[in-house]
Amino acid sequence: MITSDIATAAAALRRGEVVAIPTETVYGLAANIGDEAAVRKVFTIKNRPLHNPLIVHISGSEALSDVTVNVPETAKMLAQQFWPGPLTLLLQKRPDVPDIITAGKPTVAVRVPDHPLTLQLLAALEFPLAAPSANPFGRISPTDADQVEQYFGDAVPVVLDGGRCTRGIESTIVGFDSEKPVIYRLGSIPREEIEALLGHSVPVRNQAAAAPDAPGMLPKHYAPRTPLVLTDDVPTTIQRLGHKRMGALLFRHPLTNVRITHQVVLSASGDLAEAAFRLYAALHELDNAGLDCIVAERLPDVGLGQTINDKLERASTQEP
Ligand code: TXA
Ligand code: MG
Numbered sequence: 225m226i227t228s229d230i231a232t233a234a235a236a237l238r239r240g241e242v243v244a245i246p247t248e249t250v251y252g253l254a255a256n257i258g259d260e261a262a263v264r265k266v267f268t269i270k271n272r273p274l275h276n277p278l279i280v281h282i283s284g285s286e287a288l289s290d291v292t293v294n295v296p297e298t299a300k301m302l303a304q305q306f307w308p309g310p311l312t313l314l315l316q317k318r319p320d321v322p323d324i325i326t327a328g329k330p331t332v333a334v335r336v337p338d339h340p341l342t343l344q345l346l347a348a349l350e351f352p353l354a355a356p357s358a359n360p361f362g363r364i365s366p367t368d369a370d371q372v373e374q375y376f377g378d379a380v381p382v383v384l385d386g387g388r389c390t391r392g393i394e395s396t397i398v399g400f401d402s403e404k405p406v407i408y409r410l411g412s413i414p415r416e417e418i419e420a421l422l423g424h425s426v427p428v429r430n431q432a433a434a435a436p437d438a439p440g441m442l443p444k445h446y447a448p449r450t451p452l453v454l455t456d457d458v459p460t461t462i463q464r465l466g467h468k469r470m471g472a473l474l475f476r477h478p479l480t481n482v483r484i485t486h487q488v489v490l491s492a493s494g495d496l497a498e499a500a501f502r503l504y505a506a507l508h509e510l511d512n513a514g515l516d517c518i519v520a521e522r523l524p525d526v527g528l529g530q531t532i533n534d535k536l537e538r539a540s541t542q543e544p
Pocket of ligand 2: 365
């Protein structure tokens with residue numbers, strides 16, 4: 225059921241059901257962090273491996289002490305600046321945070337989502353919500369309620385409809401290595417904004433494939449089913465590959481004089497925030513166009529461009 229009624233969503237969560245919730249980044253598949261059976265359902269519905277931990281969504285910074293201990297000063301600064309918003313902090317967990325949430329790790333991922341409906345829902349509930357993105361494992365994250373329903377149908381009994389996600393890309397994950405901040409996943413808050421606040425550079429450590437700290441960094445992730453090739457030169461790549469039904473994902477300019485079945489431009493004005501907002505919907509659209517191959521244009525590698533390139537790299541296949 226798709227609804228925008230918070231009381232319906234809250235009642236379902238209290239009964240131990242899984243509810244899809246809107247956030248400013250992507251939709252999440254939420255359960256009460258204290259209800260192990262409900263949290264297990266989230267893993268089952270997503271077909272997600274149990275070793276991949278979940279983000280805990282809280283109603284505000286004041287709820288941080290419900291799930292974490294020993295919060296570094298830098299983390300407090302970041303929370304103060306970016307919450308509610310698309311920043312996830314990896315912090316030392318309180319002992320009573322269940323192992324199924326953190327995959328047995330000593331840290332818990334926490335954020336305050338910036339969406340009016342979900343903030344009201346969290347304020348009404350007696351517990352925080354564990355919520356991974358509402359996509360089957362390995363698929364593109366959904367940015368509207370209909371997409372969630374298409375993915376899961378009746379397996380998710382309630383989808384709280386908060387409209388289209390305004391950011392369109394997952395939160396940026398920041399953790400601490402001996403109190404020093406590290407970006408573990410590039411996301412909706414550009415690296416430069418975090419560095420500007422802290423006044424120094426912050427390393428990005430998102431490439432560990434074997435034993436990932438944040439499996440959002442697994443090399444293959446967020447993938448359309450259609451093979452996708454990322455390139456600086458779309459027309460040449462299209463000509464070289466020469467498939468029958470080719471699609472193109474472009475930053476600013478549509479292709480002319482190139483034989484193409486379907487193309488999507490992310491932002492005609494070159495606005496990276498607009499490109500991020502449209503990225504996943506564009507990938508869905510191209511994936512559903514019956515193409516042999518999608519050729520995607522690499523964006524300028526700054527700000528959200530860096531995040532978008534990272535997502536596209538993970539969505540790309542080795543060249544066919
Ligand atoms: O924007 C977002 O963050 C969305 C919305 C729904 O809030 N959520 C989201 O969740 O992207 P998910 O599960 O798709 O990605 C969470 C990432 C995963 O890569 C997971 O491995 C990592 O966070 N993570 C969660 N808890 C962790 C922990 N304790 N230590 C290391 N990584 C953790
Ligand atoms: Mg995800």
